[in-house]
Amino acid sequence: MRIGLVGYGGWGRVHARVIGRVAGLSLGGVVAGDDDSARQAAHDLPGVSVHRSLDALLADPAIDLVDIVSPNHLHADTAVKAFDAGKHVLLEKPMATTLTDAERVVAAAERSGRYCDSVLQLRASRQWAKVRSLIEEGALGRMRAANFTLFRRPFRGGAGDWRFARAEVGSWILEEPIHYIDLLLWYFRERGLPIEVAASGVASPRGPGMFDAFTATMTFADGSYAVFSQCLAGFEHSLVLELAGDQGAIRTCWAGAMDRTETPDFELKLRRAGAEAAETVAVEKSGEVFELEEQLRRLLVEAPSGSPLVSAREALPSLKVCLEIERALVEKRTIPLRWS
CATH class of the missing domain: 3.40.50.720 (NAD(P)-binding Rossmann-like Domain)
Incomplete structure (x- = not known):
């Protein structure tokens, strides 16, 4: 090809x-x-x-x-x-x-x-896709809550500083968080699409669409929820995901000098439904270059x-949620999500 x-x-x-x-x-x-x-x-x-x-x-x-x-x-x-x-x-x-x-x-x-x-x-990842397969096999029971955190160095501007221009980047929420919003929607697929999103954050002096830090909460019709937080005032590149179902839970993390590193540290731990202790789930390798x-x-x-x-159609919901997260940040209110 x-x-x-x-x-x-x-x-x-x-x-x-x-x-x-x-x-x-x-x-x-x-x-x-x-x-x-x-x-x-x-x-x-x-x-x-x-x-x-x-x-x-x-x-x-x-x-x-x-x-x-x-x-x-x-x-x-x-x-x-x-x-x-x-x-x-x-x-x-x-x-x-x-x-x-x-x-x-x-x-x-x-x-x-x-x-x-x-x-x-990341849906092709041996780490992040493994989370979905564990959910599908019932290891957590019914999904109830998730907390997903990204702590990283500031964005670089890119050629001509396009990533710092509102008209070119769209927003920083569309830049990297869209990956993790997509994963959360995938993990909560059985709960349907979220019915509302709320957010708070710290605006960047670079202008509209730029937030140095924010936290967004997606709420589903049954009361379950997923939280995503990004901080661009940090260093290196660190991800932590905590998921809880009504019978089990997962904690998984990834850390590297930068997002494209091919030598990161990562771990996936699971307390399986019916078990008292957590187990470490083997993951051979993980990182966005491997997944690409x-x-x-x-x-x-x-x-x-x-x-x-x-x-393209399946990618629409995560894009819409990211756009509505920005709206929630700007308007400082909870945004109802309407899906047609």
């Missing part, structure tokens, strides 16, 4: 490197956003065509799938153009910065009949069969 990569910033370079590690995948072209990244791509990827326009990549009949790793505000338009050109799409989160644009992506994907997978790769590689490897089977890890 030949892949066209759109975006060659820091994370785009990780995508390129990981594509090169997966047998059966090859990089057929790159779209660079500026002269510096174009020169870097030409240096790093000898023999790979480097384009400055999306149209040039989409016109290449040898490209099977477009992997979109550009700044957030470009995701929706790029995806729609790729679908219209008959390409499969792997789309970095968030798929859009507004709900209207996200719905446009869903419509384009479904209209085209092409494969669309959202890069919510797993998601890319799955393309070889999933794209031909049309069975993505997370379809």
Whole structure:
């Protein structure tokens, strides 16, 4: 499968490197956003065509799938153009910065009949997906409560400081928290979608959509709840998830020098339904680079069969919740969630 990569910033370079590690995948072209990244791509990827326009990549009949790793505000338009050109799409989160644009992506994907997978790769994790499998097998009983905390170093601006520009990033809640909101919705799937969200936080001096710290609570119709907290005033990269059901509980953590480290520390502990003591559940490896590689490897089977890890439609709820978390922060009130 030949892949066209759109975006060659820091994370785009990780995508390129990981594509090169997966047998059966090859990089057929790159779209660079500026002269510096174009020169870097030409240096790093000898023999790979480097384009400055999306149209040039989409016109290449040898490209099977477009992997979109550009700044957030470009995701929706790029995806729609790729679908219209008959390409499969792997789309970095968030798929859009507004709900209207996200719905446009869903419509384009479904209209085209092409494969669309959202890069919510933690669902392919041997750590975070293991949590879901334990829930499914009944190890916790009925889900009741969750606390998920991210403590990390501040965000970097990215090329041209796009991550510090409201019009380009959308919001910092869409940048990394969307991964963990997606996981929480997945873990609570049997409880249905949340009925309301409340949040409090500390605004960043960088402007609207930027919060140096916040805590959000999603409440479900049966009274169960899930809390997510992010602090960007910290150091390194640390995640802690605590889940409690009516019969068992899980505590799992991940820590590394940064989010892309390939040598993190991690642990998953479970008190299984009917047990008094907790056990340590073996996890071979964990980290977003490993999980990206797993998601890319799955393309070889999933794209031909049309069975993505997370379809565009399935990615909509986490995006909507993130947008409503920002609304709750700005308006300082609980926001009812309406699902049609």
